[in-house]
Amino acid sequence: MNYRHIYHAGNFADVLKHAVLARLVTYMQGKDKAFRVLDTHAGIGLYDLSSEEAQKTGEWHEGIGRLLGDDLPADIVPLLAPYLDAVKALNPDGGVRLYPGSPKLARMLFRSQDRLSAMELHPDDYETLHRLFDGDFQSRVTHLDGWLSLGAHVPPKEKRGIILVDPPFEKEGEYERLVDGLARAYRKFPGGVYCLWYPLKKGAPIAEFHKALKDLGIPKMLCAELSVRSDRETTGLTGSGLIVVNPPFTLKDELGLLLPFLKERLRQDRFASARSFWIAGEQQLAS
Numbered sequence: 679m680n681y682r683h684i685y686h687a688g689n690f691a692d693v694l695k696h697a698v699l700a701r702l703v704t705y706m707q708g709k710d711k712a713f714r715v716l717d718t719h720a721g722i723g724l725y726d727l728s729s730e731e732a733q734k735t736g737e738w739h740e741g742i743g744r745l746l747g748d749d750l751p752a753d754i755v756p757l758l759a760p761y762l763d764a765v766k767a768l769n770p771d772g773g774v775r776l777y778p779g780s781p782k783l784a785r786m787l788f789r790s791q792d793r794l795s796a797m798e799l800h801p802d803d804y805e806t807l808h809r810l811f812d813g814d815f816q817s818r819v820t821h822l823d824g825w826l827s828l829g830a831h832v833p834p835k836e837k838r839g840i841i842l843v844d845p846p847f848e849k850e851g852e853y854e855r856l857v858d859g860l861a862r863a864y865r866k867f868p869g870g871v872y873c874l875w876y877p878l879k880k881g882a883p884i885a886e887f888h889k890a891l892k893d894l895g896i897p898k899m900l901c902a903e904l905s906v907r908s909d910r911e912t913t914g915l916t917g918s919g920l921i922v923v924n925p926p927f928t929l930k931d932e933l934g935l936l937l938p939f940l941k942e943r944l945r946q947d948r949f950a951s952a953r954s955f956w957i958a959g960e961q962q963l964a965s
Contacts, residue, residue: 683846687725688738688777690944691918693745694904695844695875696783697936698920698929700760702840702871703787705926712791713838715784716831718824719845720796722806723782724768728775740906742774744943754939757932760787780842782810785817792816795831797824828859833867841867844875852876853887860923861894871924878917880909891921892957899958900925902933904940908949921957930954 686692706713727738745762764786768776778786781796788794794817798804804821811817820827824845832841843859845852856874863872878884891899905917922929937952944950 683721683725683779686735686737687779688727688742688774690737690741690904690906690940691875691877691915692777693741693944694902694918694940695873695920696778696780697758697761697940698902698922698933699780699783699840699842699873700764700787701757701929701932702873702922702926703784704760705928706838706840706871707787707789707792709838710791711838712793712836713840714793714795714834714836715781716827716834716839716841717781717784717794717796718827718841718843720781720798720807720819720824721779722798722803723779723796723810725777725779726775727777738774738777740944740946742777746774751939753935757936780844781807781817784840784842785811785814788816790816793834793836794818795820795827795834797822797827797831799823825855825859828863829866832863832870837869839867840871840873842873842875847877853883854890856921857887857890857894860891860896860921864894864896864923869924871926872922874921874923876919876921877915878903878905878909878919879915880913884919888957896923896958898925899923899956900930900933900954901957902937902952902954904937904944904952906941906944906950907946910949917951930956 764778764783781794785794796819798807808819811819900922903919907916909916933954937954941950941952
């Protein structure tokens with residue numbers, strides 16, 4: 679995908695990923711015990727949407743830009759509040775110039791006892807991320823291939839955690855690496871909440887990916903997908919998906935409200951679609 683996130687920050691895929699991440703963080707805070715967010719492909723953490731790179735694509739206009747009005751349905755407001763409140767806090771004068779990547783968003787939502795481990799391999803992006811969190815004792819930034827962290831950094835010492843795996847999909851075989859990475863991490867930390875991001879585009883091996891995940895035998899695995907346009911006339915990104923392992927018991931019902939709203943609000947043509955379903959779990963047949 680030739681992916682540098684500054685070109686895509688705040689787009690429809692970020693909206694889905696960050697809205698769900700905020701729901702997961704909020705759920706974890708239902709208990710007083712500390713938890714850790716491990717972000718395996720953290721990027722630079724904070725994005726300037728007025729930059730030349732972001733303006734070149736303008737993708738945020740069809741993502742976060744469509745959510746900042748006061749016309750959200752009443753049942754959607756509380757579901758998006760943690761996410762949108764963080765975005766608004768970075769832009770006190772209105773609009774959206776600064777947009778939080780996953781590590782920054784999680785950190786903004788933390789209580790004093792919660793912790794962040796952010797991994798980034800690209801040397802320039804690592805330096806930018808390190809500067810962003812320099813002096814923050816609740817955050818640790820490591821220059822490391824995020825795939826390695828799935829073996830070396832789980833389980834966290836808090837024994838509670840969200841593991842976000844959001845690879846750039848620049849190489850062949852990333853869907854397989856997601857499956858292998860999850861299997862490796864789950865063996866060491868079966869109680870973790872895992873959130874895996876993947877792209878939807880023409881020719882992507884989604885059915886095979888879902889089958890490989892199911893074949894892992896992990897008891898509870900929920901899928902959410904959002905496509906904003908048809909893939910008939912493009913080979914580019916037309917949608918994205920999330921796999922959530924050990925999801926909060928509330929998440930399936932929340933997605934039942936959130937996904938239809940996002941489909942309508944973010945659609946780019948009449949072929950937009952959204953779905954959530956159990957890949958594995960006791961409720962699979964009922965869904």
